[in-house]
Amino acid sequence: MSELQRLKGLxxxxxxxxxxxxxxxxxxxxxxxxxxxxxxxxxxxxxxDTWENFAQDHRNLLxxxxxxxxxxxxxxxxxxxxxxxxxxxxxxxxxxxxQDGLLLLMALGLSGFAGYRLYxxxxxxxxxxxxxxxxxxxxxxxxxxxxxxxxxxxSLGGALKELIExxxxxxxxxxxxxxxxxxxxxxxxxxxxxxQQEGSSQSLTSENVYG
Numbered sequence: 001m002s003e004l005q006r007l008k009g010l011x012x013x014x015x016x017x018x019x020x021x022x023x024x025x026x027x028x029x030x031x032x033x034x035x036x037x038x039x040x041x042x043x044x045x046x047x048x049d050t051w052e053n054f055a056q057d058h059r060n061l062l063x064x065x066x067x068x069x070x071x072x073x074x075x076x077x078x079x080x081x082x083x084x085x086x087x088x089x090x091x092x093x094x095x096x097x098x099q100d101g102l103l104l105l106m107a108l109g110l111s112g113f114a115g116y117r118l119y120x121x122x123x124x125x126x127x128x129x130x131x132x133x134x135x136x137x138x139x140x141x142x143x144x145x146x147x148x149x150x151x152x153x154x155s156l157g158g159a160l161k162e163l164i165e166x167x168x169x170x171x172x173x174x175x176x177x178x179x180x181x182x183x184x185x186x187x188x189x190x191x192x193x194x195x196q197q198e199g200s201s202q203s204l205t206s207e208n209v210y211g
Contacts, residue, residue, distance in 0.1 A: 003048060007063055010145065012071075019070060023048050031163075032066055034075050042070055058159035060145075061138050061152070068137025074130040128175065132182045139186075149194065153187045 007021045024033070024045040031050055037043045044066050051059060069075060135156060142152035160180040167173040 003052065004046070007044075007046070007059075010060060010063055011067065012141065012144065015067060015070065018042065019044065019067070021046065032062055034066055034069060036075055042075055054159065054162060057151075057155035058162060061142060061156040062159050064138035064141040065131075065134050065156070067141060068134035069130070071137055072130065072133050074134065124175075128178055131175075131179055135179060135183055136186065149190055153183065153190065157183055157187070 004021050004023065008016075011019055011021070018041050020037070020041065020043045022043055022045055024030075024047045026045075029045065029047045032044065032046050035043045035045060044063070046063075054062070138156060139149070139152045142155065143149060147155070157180065160176050160183065164173055164176045164180065167176060
C-alpha cells in the first residue's frame with residue numbers, strides 16, 4: 001500500500017467522498033497543506049520526500065490536524081480579497097471624479113470589507129487559535145481510529161517537536177512552539193479529567209506526552 005493510499009484510509013467516513021489526498025507538485029512545497037479544488041472538494045497535499053522522514057505516528061497526527069482544519073471550516077480560501085480591495089479602491093477613486101456619493105460609499109464599503117478579511121487571514125493570533133483547535137480535533141480523530149488518549153497526545157507532541165527542530169525561521173518555529181505549549185496544557189487538563197474519572201494520577205502525564 002502506498003503512503004497516499006494509507007492516508008486516504010485515515011479519512012473519517014464523513015470526509016471520504018469530498019476530501020482527496022495527493023502528492024504536492026509545487027517547487028519547495030510545505031510538508032502538508034490544504035487546497036480548495038472545487039465548490040465542495042478539498043485536497044490535502046503532501047510533500048512525500050520530506051513526509052517519509054517522519055515517524056508514522058507523527059505523520060498520522062499531522063494528517064489528522066489537516067482533517068481537523070477541514071472539519072472546523074478553517075480551510076484557506078482563494079485570494080479574492082486582494083482583487084476586491086483593488087476593485088473597491090479603483091471604484092472609489094473613479095467616483096471621486098464623477099462625485100456619485102452612493103457609488104462612492106459602495107466602493108469604500110467593498111474596500112473596507114476586503115481589507116478586514118485580509119486582516120483576519122493574516123492575523124497571527126487567529127491563525128494560532130485555528131491551529132490549536134485543529135490540534136484538539138486531531139486528538140479526537142486519533143482516538144476514533146484506535147489511539148489511546150496518552151498515545152494521541154504523545155504522537156502529536158512528538159510531531160510538533162520534530163517540526164520545531166527542522167524549522168529554521170524563528171517566526172515559524174515560535175508558531176510550532178506555541179502550539180506545543182497549548183498541547184501541553186490540554187494534556188494536563190486531560191490527565192486531570194482522566195485521573196478524576198479513574199481515581200488514578202497515572203492515566204496521563206506531561207512526560208509521556210513529550211517523551
